[in-house]
Amino acid sequence: MGQVFEATDVDLAEQILRESYGGNIRLDAGDSPPRLRLEAATVTPSVRLDRIIFGLHFDVRVDPLGTLVICRLGAGRLAYHPAGGEETTYGPGDAFIPAQPERGLTVDCAEADFHTAVLDPALLDSVAATAPGRRPEPVRFTSHQPVSAAAAEAWDTVYGYARETVDLGVTGERLLAGSVARLLATTALTVFPNNTLSDPTIEDRHDAHRRMLRRAMVFVEENADRDITLADIAAAAHATIRAVRLAFRRHLDTTPTAYLRSMRLERAAEELKRAGPADDVTVAETARRWGWAGAPQLVAAYRRRFGSAPTESARPRTR
Structure with a gap:
């Protein structure tokens, strides 16, 4: 679920990217007519997941965006030139951070199709903080590339889960949306080298x-x-x-997160028992309200915890 934007001329493509990412973004497609498609899905005000498809060849110049953008290239080729850094070329399957939020960059882009996560630095700071108000400096990533191939695979897995969850419509469920946003931020801090201590x-x-x-x-x-x-x-x-x-x-x-999820499972179980016989609709609504993507995820967690499905343990309705 989300919004889709398309453009076949440079001016409209620049406008779409500026309104989506902020900053001053300039495109140079030469004599070829450009093609841009942007599929944007908001998780929370702090996190957005995008798919961007560039047709033909673009040179993109980007001023500092003020957000952290993490990319994974699905097809095509990208050559990044971060401000003050060396050029790096990426191909299909590569995950990377194109630039720090406070730095600009230029991109040489050819027939590229990639997925991005756009994160507010404030969310990263809150996830990484050792205690409220005691963090001496904001999160700063020290490398544009994952710490290992396994870490890159972990990012792919979490991003895929987040995208699937968003497609189910999490934006109206604050517990689920918030947990997905923090999962992405936490994974980013694990996958890409940074200045935080754990x-x-x-x-x-x-x-x-x-x-x-x-x-x-x-x-x-x-x-x-x-x-x-x-x-x-x-x-x-x-x-x-x-x-x-x-x-x-x-x-x-x-862990604190697992304990919180356990408490929410207990609340969901109590709610289902009060509701009487738990049909699929009731279970799905309860799941979303208490932070699960849907009924199958809640049923699986319920069965692991209580040894039965919600429909088997719900209190019978009296006439």
Whole structure:
């Protein structure tokens, strides 16, 4: 689900790209008539997933966009010239960051078809933050390429999941949309080298005690119906995100995100039991409301947790 824009002249193509990405984007198609198709799908105000198809040959000059753009080339060829950097050529299957949000670039593009994720740097900062208000500098990526081939495959997998979920229509479901957006941001921080630190400090290890864990658990249990983040949980627990993660792992052998999802599954189960016999429509609506893409995903999680399907454990309706 999303919007589709098409252009067969340079002026309209430039307008589409400027309105979608911001900044000053200029195209040079030479004497050949250009072809541009942009399929845009918004996950949240902080994240958008696009498919861009360039027909024929383009030279593209882009001023700083202020957003992080991650690309995966499906077909064609791209030669990127980041401001202050060396030219890099990419082919089908390559995943890469064309430029930092504050830097411009030029692109030599031939018959290219690629998928992009556009992320607000503020979302990356919130996911990477060690504690609310204590991060000394914003996230900065130190390489344009993934740390490994396996990491690039991980990006493909998560991007594919995000796109499939968006196509099911997540934008109206705040829990699902928020979790997909943060999953993309977290994966980006794992896949591409950057300046964030993830290992717990001595202070984090000292703070990962049961009292702090209990504060975090209570906050999660009382706010499972909200689109809360790890930063929110850490703030409520008066600890860093790293300390919260360590506490959940040390004392419960799980993660804060998994615990939150477990609480939402319990709420969904309670809701289905109150509703009476759970038909497919009821299960699908409950799934979306509590952060699952659809009924099959909720049913699978329900069966793993409770050993039966929602339809088998729902309370019978009285006449």
